[in-house]
Amino acid sequence: MATLEELRNQLDEIDNRMAELYQMRMDVCQQVGEYKVKAGRKVYDRQREKDKLADVASKVQGEFNKKGIKELYSQVMSMSRKLQYQRLVEAGALGRLPFIQIHSLDKENARVVFQGTEGAYGQAAMNQFFGEDVNCFHVRTFRDAMEAIEEGSADFAVLPIENSSAGPVNEMYDLLDEFENYIVAETILPVVHTLSGLPGTRLSEIKRVYSKAEALMQTTRFLDDHSDWQRISVVNTAIAAKKVLEDQDKAQAAVCSTYAAKIHGLEVLVDEINDEADNSTRFIVVTNQKIFLKDASKISIEFELPHESGSLYNILSHFIYNDLNMTKIESRPVEGKQWEYRFFVDFDGNLEDAAVKNAIRGLREEARNLRILGNYSIDGQI
Known part of the structure; x- marks a missing residue:
C-alpha cells in the first residue's frame, strides 16, 4: 500500500x-x-x-x-x-454605453419633486442634497414622483430606497424597473421618529396612531408597550401629522419627525422612539436622463435569470473575476412568471472602468433583460 x-x-x-x-x-x-x-x-x-x-x-x-x-x-x-x-x-x-458623462448636477436651476407633504422626510433629504432654497413641489405617491420626472414636470425626484433598520422599500425597486428613469446620486438621512399629537394630549387619551408602514415598523418596541393603540398605515409620516392636525382629535397621534410636528402645529409627546438609535434612510436622486457624474463610484443594475440551478452563482462570478465589490443584492418577483425573480445589484465602479465594461459585457450575454439603473456618487459627492 x-x-x-x-x-x-x-x-x-x-x-x-x-x-x-x-x-x-x-x-x-x-x-x-x-x-x-x-x-x-x-x-x-x-x-x-x-x-x-x-x-x-x-x-x-x-x-x-x-x-x-x-x-x-x-x-x-x-x-x-x-x-x-x-x-x-x-x-x-462593447460599444458606447448609452450614458453621457457630466461634471456636476445643475442644482441651482433644478426643479425637484418629493413624495409626501410639507415636513416629510423626503423633503428633509431633498433639502440636504439640493439646499433649502430648492425649487420644489410634492406629490402623493412614489409613482406620481416617477411620472413627474418621466414627463418632464420635474428634473429630479428624491425618493427613499432603503432604511437601515426596516430594509428595502420594495415599491421603489418595482418602479425603477417599470420607468425609464435613472439614479444620479444618493443621500443618506438620519431618521429620528417622535410620537406627536395635538397640544395638551395625554398618552392615556390616544387610541389610534398613524404613520407610514416603515415608520411603524421602526418604532415597534415603543408601540408594543401601548398594545391598545391601533396602528394605521398612511402614505407618509408628514401626511400622518397633517391628518392629526386636521381631525383635531386627541385620540389620534402620529409617528413623524420633529420637523413635521412643527410644520403642522403638533406637540412632541415622546421624542426619539426609534427601535434603533442609529437609524438612517438612503434616498436616491432620480432623473429621466441617462447621465452619470465623472467621479461616480457606485453602479446599480437589474437583470433576470433562467429558473435553473446555478444561474445566480454563475452571474455573480463576473463581479469576482473583475475584482468588483458587490455591495448589495435584492430580488423581486417577476410579474406573470411564478417563482421567477428579478435581481437588483449595487457594486462599486464607474462606467468608464475597464473592469466594469468587462463585467457588463458578460452580464449582457448571460442574463436576461439587463438594465443599468445608474452610475452615481455616494452621498451625492463628486
Whole structure:
C-alpha cells in the first residue's frame, strides 16, 4: 500500500498536468475569442455548454464524480468566456454605453419633486442634497414622483430606497424597473421618529396612531408597550401629522419627525422612539436622463435569470473575476412568471472602468433583460 507521501506526490504530478492542460485550453480560447471578434459572433452558446457538460459527465463513473466534473467544467467554461469577453471589450465590441458623462448636477436651476407633504422626510433629504432654497413641489405617491420626472414636470425626484433598520422599500425597486428613469446620486438621512399629537394630549387619551408602514415598523418596541393603540398605515409620516392636525382629535397621534410636528402645529409627546438609535434612510436622486457624474463610484443594475440551478452563482462570478465589490443584492418577483425573480445589484465602479465594461459585457450575454439603473456618487459627492 502506498504511503501518504507517495499519494501526495501522485496528486502533485496530476495537478501539474492539469495546470499545463488548463493553460493550453485558455490559449485556444484566446484564439476563439479573436475569431469571434473578427466574425462578430456571440461568446455564450448555452446549448453547446449544456452538451459539453453532459459529454464530460458521461466519461466518469459514479454520481458524485459526474456532479463534480460538471461543476469543474462549468467553472472552466466560465473562465473561458470571461477571457473571450475581455478580448471583445479590448476590440471595442462593447460599444458606447448609452450614458453621457457630466461634471456636476445643475442644482441651482433644478426643479425637484418629493413624495409626501410639507415636513416629510423626503423633503428633509431633498433639502440636504439640493439646499433649502430648492425649487420644489410634492406629490402623493412614489409613482406620481416617477411620472413627474418621466414627463418632464420635474428634473429630479428624491425618493427613499432603503432604511437601515426596516430594509428595502420594495415599491421603489418595482418602479425603477417599470420607468425609464435613472439614479444620479444618493443621500443618506438620519431618521429620528417622535410620537406627536395635538397640544395638551395625554398618552392615556390616544387610541389610534398613524404613520407610514416603515415608520411603524421602526418604532415597534415603543408601540408594543401601548398594545391598545391601533396602528394605521398612511402614505407618509408628514401626511400622518397633517391628518392629526386636521381631525383635531386627541385620540389620534402620529409617528413623524420633529420637523413635521412643527410644520403642522403638533406637540412632541415622546421624542426619539426609534427601535434603533442609529437609524438612517438612503434616498436616491432620480432623473429621466441617462447621465452619470465623472467621479461616480457606485453602479446599480437589474437583470433576470433562467429558473435553473446555478444561474445566480454563475452571474455573480463576473463581479469576482473583475475584482468588483458587490455591495448589495435584492430580488423581486417577476410579474406573470411564478417563482421567477428579478435581481437588483449595487457594486462599486464607474462606467468608464475597464473592469466594469468587462463585467457588463458578460452580464449582457448571460442574463436576461439587463438594465443599468445608474452610475452615481455616494452621498451625492463628486
